[in-house]
Each structure stands twice: as structure tokens, then as C-alpha cells.
Amino acid sequence: MPLSIELSKPKQRESLNKRHFKAKIFARFCACVTWMGTALLLILLYQIFSDGLSWLDWDFLNNFPSRFPERAGIKSALAGTIWLISLVAVFAIPVGVATAIYIEEFSKKNLLSRIIELNISNLAGVPSIVYGIIGLTIFVRGLSLERSLISGALTMSLLILPVIIIASIEAIKTVPISIRSAAFALGATRWQTVWSHVLPASFPGILTGVILALSRAIGETAPLLMIGALTYVAFVPEGPMDSFTALPIQIFNWVSRPQEEFHQLAAAAIIVLLTVLLAMNSVAIFVRHKMEKKLQ
């Protein structure tokens, strides 16, 4: 009763109207800003497509880089990227998932494990160029692996390892304790539990994390520049010790040139890169969607 009396007072109603007006403005403002931000990014995509689409043909995919824009292509860069990602997957996935399993399933929750987790979160925030320096010092010079695919792959693996570990830990955490308890009750060892119950249950989450980590690795340029992949390479690598170039490096190379045609070539290469990333992200989103559905 008192409330309604107060609300009918003109002063209260005026300030109420003002507050509602403010709220409306604010809502509009937020919506506006969001669409503005999205618009800017859509401009980016438009720019890329309008510049690069016309250069995108089979020759572009099948040719090697050339000093003539009409003849230039991304064959060596694409091959290098595929090689890199495969090697990175081989190194990073087992180590990352194993680390996550150890932390979540096997280690006791003491100070040491806390430090390990803190350490991993910090590693995730280290700039990629620092990883590049480590790669240069340890792999290229220290282990004399030269500027080869394996140096690049090892460096990138270190880079995305924290990402995989964190994602896997999150995935493993979502597996209900009941599954583990049931397995233990039946006399299974810890590893048997993990291998036959926890891992399969957390697999979608791990897969999503792995795919996102790998898509990050595909786009990284700075560490590869440090390793020294900025060279003219006109062949497809045949083994892990070969020199290489990669898509982001080729893009950087072409963008750096002053001639307009090379910028357009760069745009075409970006289209290829984004397509690959889009495919990978779609798979990750699809898997996560499926998984969320299953949990419901």
C-alpha cells in the first residue's frame, strides 16, 4: 500500500521515468556497440574476400611462390603447414593429455600439484615470441636441428601444450565421480579406470580443446619467424629434417611487399587459412554441441 502511494507521487514517477529512459539508452548503446564491433570484423572479412577471391584457383594451390604474382602459389606453404600440424599433433597431444591425466587422476592435491597447475596457467600466458626464442636457442642452435620442420614443430608443441593441458583438465573434471567410484568398486586399478572410463567420457571435451589448440598453432607466425622459416622455399618437404615454409609465413612475406598484387595474393592465402580454421572450429563446435546435448 505505501508503495503505490509513493509511486503515484509525481517526483517519484519522474525519476522512475528517467531511470527507465536511462536503461533504454543503455540497452540501445550496448546493442549498437556490439553490432559496431561485429561490423568492423565483417569489414575485415569483406576486405579479404574482395581482394583475394579472384586469385584463388587451382594454380594458386598448386604452384610454388614466384617473383611473378600471376605464377605464385602456396604449394610449399600449405605442405609445410600440414607437415607442421601433423608433427605438432604427434608431440603435443599425448604429452598434454598425459599431463592432464596425471594432474587430475594420479597426483595428490598438495602444494606441488598446486604449483604445477599455477605453472601451466602461467605458461599459457607467455607471449609466443618467447617460445620462438626458446626454439631458436634450444632446438635450432642447441640441439643443432637447424631450421627444420622438427624445430618448428617442437617449438609450436611447447606453445600449445598449456592450452591442451588446461582444456583436458577441464574435460576430465566434468566426468562424474560416480563413474570412477564404480570402477574402483569393481577392483579396477587407477589406470584401468582412466583408460576405459574417464578418457572415453571426457573425450569430446579433450577433442574440442585439442582442435582449438591446433588451430591456434596453425596461425602462429612469430615463433616460426624466429626459427628462420622466412626463406624462399619452392619444394614440398619430404622429411622432418627439411627446411620449410608455412602459410602464415607466406602471408607475412606477401603482405610485406609493396606491390598491390602481392597483397591480393596474401588475401587469397588468408582465405585458404581461414577456411582451414573454420573447418577445424566447426568440428570442435559440433562435437561440443553434441556433448552438451548428451549431458542433458
Place this chain on the structure above:
Amino acid sequence: MTTPAVHLKSISKGRVRWLEPLIHSGLGFCTLISIITTATIVFVLAKESFGFFQEIAPSEFFFGTSWVPMFKPSSFGVLPLLWGTLIVTFGAALISIPIGLASAIYLSEYASAGKRAVIKPLLELLAGIPTVVYGYFALTFITPALKVVFPDLQVFNALSGAVVVGVMVLPMIATLSDNALKAVPDSLRQGAYALGATSYEVTSQVVVPAGLSGVMASFILAISRAIGETMAVTLAAGATPNLSFTFLESIQTMTAYIVQVSMGDTPAGGVAYQTMFAVAGLLFVITLTLNIISQWILERYREVYQ
């Protein structure tokens, strides 16, 4: 009848007996790799930086205003590089934090489920676009566009670098803040509405404060990412260490300098080479500090709702 007993026996004897500890150690070894990584990073950076500081006084490095490591006479004051990183990061934060937060608020408080289902994946996708693409964007769109507004703009300039890095971390702030705000239980909102608050008041006085730890953590993460950003600034901002209050001229960030040194392939050993490690060491310490702060904020100010 026989199955349980037999089953148990096979576990306690036989292959499982030695396999289990072996796997345990194998997994432990893998975990060790992450520790070794950090140790290696710290060791390599520290060792070379130590060598560097034998030659160059730390006071000259940290307080000197002229960065000329390659020429004679040389000068090793890191402030121009630090300043370059700072203005790019500051400009990027100025752009990305308001827009990112507003977008997050829109997504979590105002957007319909349909719109959210479109925008959120779009933002996540955009967060995954490689930085070299943003470098391309800077050169082909942002710098020419800015030149219309600022005719005095040089081809390589700090403003383009700041804008492009801002655009780059924007999706990150938006998605992470949105996650934080979405995690605030609805009961808090309903309670506030029930007390007669408008949506603006609910957002500003209830939801954002409740999700503040996650929101602030996302800001700091984004800033940390902006500081460590290399490719976009190398392409857009230039390679001239410059300690002046200017947005329109070419500058050099710490990351761009590191790339420059490694591309010119300065010989291993020698003070010029060690500058790479000293600068990288500084960069590492800065981002590490920021990351620790963001984690601390996340822990300390996280509101528990159960």
C-alpha cells in the same frame, strides 16, 4: 561364481603389477615436461640477460632513453621500446575494453537467445583469427582509413598498431566477460528487478559487480595478450624506437624489436645479440606478473554462490 575371485587375482598379480607404476611414472614424466619448459625459459632468458648486464649497467638499461644497440656509439636504454609497447597496449585497451564489456553486457543481459546463438560463435571464431591477418587488415584498411582522419599519419604509426591490436583482443574480452556475467545466478537479477530496479541498474549495480572477478580477469588477460602481440604491430607500427608523445609516428615495440634482431640474424654472442634476451626477459616478467595478478583477482574476488 568364479568370475569375481579370478578377476581380482589377475589384477593383483601379473602384468598389471608392473604396468601400473610404469604408467604412473610415464604420466609423471610428461607432467615434468611442462615444468622443464618453464625452467628452460627462465634459465635461457636469465643466463643471457645476466651476460648482458655484465656489460651494460642495469640502470642504463632500465632508465636510458635511447635505444641504439646496433650502431656505434651504442646506447641501451630500453625505455623507447617499453614506451612503444605501452602506447600500443594502452590504445588497444582504450578501444577494446569499453566495446568488449558493452558487447558482453549486451550478449548476457539483452540479447535474445537467437541473436546470442549467432553472435557468440561468431565472436569465438573471430578470436581465433591469426594475428598476421590483422596485420594485413591494418595495412589495407585501418591505416588508409585513419589517414583520412589524420592526414599527417605516417605509413608506420602507433595509432594503427593500437587500433588493430584493440580490434584483435576485442572478441576475447567479449567472450570471457560474457562467460563471467552469464555465470551470475539469475536469482540475483530477479531479486533486483523485484525491488524495482531498471535493467541498467540491475546490470551496473548487481550483475557486473557480481561477475567482476571474471570481467577484470578478462581485461588483464587481454592486456597481457596485447603486450605480447608481435605480427600485427610489426606490420603496422614500424621499427623506429621512439620515445615521444605521438600516436602518428612510427614506433617500435619490444616484440617487434625481438623479431628484427632475429631476422637480421645478429651473431650468437656479443652484446647486440644479448639485447634480444634482455628485452624478452623484460617482456616475460611483465606478462608473468599480469597473469599472476589476473589469477589472484579471479581467486580472491570470485563470488561463490552455493
Place this chain on the structure above:
Amino acid sequence: MNHSKSRMMSDEKAMRTSNTNRVFKTGTLLTLALTLMTTTAFAAERLRGTVSVDGSSTVFPISEAVAEEFSAVQPRVRVTVGVSGTGGGFKKFLAGEIDINDASRPIKESELEIAQSSDQKFLELPVAFDGLSVVVNPGNTWVDHFSVAELRKIWQPGSSVKNWSDIRADWPEEPIRLYGPGTDSGTFDYFTETINGASGASRPDYTANEDDNALVRGISGDEYALGYFGFAYYAANKDKLKIVPIDGGNGPVAPSEMTINNGEYAPLSRPVFIYVRESALLRPEVRAFVDFYIDNAGLLASEVGYIALPDMAYERAKSRIAQSDTGTAYSDNDLLSSRDLLKP
């Protein structure tokens, strides 16, 4: 019965003949294959292997062109070309990490010492002429030429030149923004030695970038810019840059094919080289590449904007390869010019 037996016998016979036939067939095929393989091996001489080239960004356009054309002739040989700068390239070269160093200046005394101490022999092969070009923005309407003295005034260490008007009073009072290669560049070494008198002596406050493309971009976007790099980068971007004639004592001369060739564009005309490790030359794929390089350098150099050497210079280079004539023709104090190359 008779039928079956005879059939069996005929079957046997058929089998035996088919066996012999098979032997004949395989034998002929094998011989044919071997002959084919050996003849193709000798005829096409398909080489395999790797050739690693690195060094000067100035020489890079030539080496890139040669590598590209070479891979059409010998697709199984993998050639990589890097851009670490002449100095950086020499370090790798002397450490045995690369086979060929692109160099826009001759080997230095200090580098020679390293080679001698580690008993490394190399061949020094000139491949083209470059007219080191001084460029400004097309919107720069006031510069008609520079004298060498003016260039020195701008670029010397400790230079006090800040505005264009500091050089000539009637020029605009706008800040002059300088662009140039970094300290690992042979172009930097040559320019500083020629203009400032000592290799490496330069004012430090300019945009130093090993990436000549970035220099082009910087200068073409800045009305008050001034920079220098190899002629090929001007030639590839003529629409974005304005070349400045240099007065070396005989009046202002702009670099062009003629003036670089006959030495008129002075003192900034210079030969550019490739250095090949003698031990690398023993590998057939490297030898084939170097031969191809010298054979085609003239053509490809002019295509990318440099100037071909006179045929005689290439002949001499080839004889140097054939005789494995190692060592350098330059001591540290030589200032090179195009004419030096043809001295006997």
C-alpha cells in the same frame, strides 16, 4: 584316355613353353628397363640434393629468380634462399651452414681471417651491377639532386641535420625522415664506406630495416622521407618512388642501365657477388646451380632491375669455377667500382 593323356602332355608342354616365354619376357623387359634407366640417367642428368643460399636482401631478387628458373630445369634439386643480410649470411657461410652467400659487398678482412683460420676456401663470383639508389617520395618536389657531400652531411654519425632546410636553405623546414638498411646489410656497409668514409659509420636515428620492402612502403607513404637501397627495389616500385640523381663530381647522374654500366653513376655503382664454398662446389647439384647462375645471371639480373656484367666478366667467372680459383680479389681498403671488375 588318350585324349586326357595327350591333353595332359599338351598342357605340360604348354606350361613349359609358357614358362620359357615368361623367362624371355622378363629378361627382355629387364634389359629394356636397364637400358632405359641408364640412358635417361645420362641424358637428363636428374640431380637430387639441396642447395642453401642466404645473405643479402639486395641480391635476393636475383637469387630468387635463378632458383625459380633452375627448379624448372632440375626439379629434384631443392634450393632455399634466405635473407639474413650480407653480414649475417657470411656468419652462416663461414660456419659452414650454407652453401652460397649472396653478398652486396666483398668479404671483409675480419671475415677473411675467420675463413683462413678455419681453412675454408671459397669462390668469389660477381653476378651483376647494382646502382645503389637514393630515393624520396614522389610528392617531394624540391630535391633535384644530391651531392656526395650533402649525403655525407645527412648520414654521417653525429649528424645535426634534422630538417630539409638544414641541407639547403631554400628547402622546406620540415623534419627529414630517414629510412635505410640495418647494420647486417652489405648495402649499409657499402653506403657508409662510400659516403661516410668508414664501413658502419652512420647516424643511428633512422628507420633501420633489413626488409627493403618495408623501406619502400615507408618512403612511399611519407612526403618527407629519404632512404637508400638496391636499385632493384626502386625498379620494382617506380610508381611509388622518386629517384634522386647523385653528383659524384661530374654533375648529377641518375642510375640507369647505361650509367651504371659505364661507371658514370658514381660513386654508388657497385658489383654484387655470390660466394660459394669450395667444399660445397664438389656436390654436383651445387655445381649445376652455380653454373646455371652464371649462365643466366645477366638475363635475370636485368629482369629484376639490376645491370648485367659484360660477357667477359661472366666468362672469367666460369673459368674461375672450372679452375677452382679460390680467394678474394679485394682487400679491405678497396673501394669498388664497376671498372675494377674488368681489370686483368
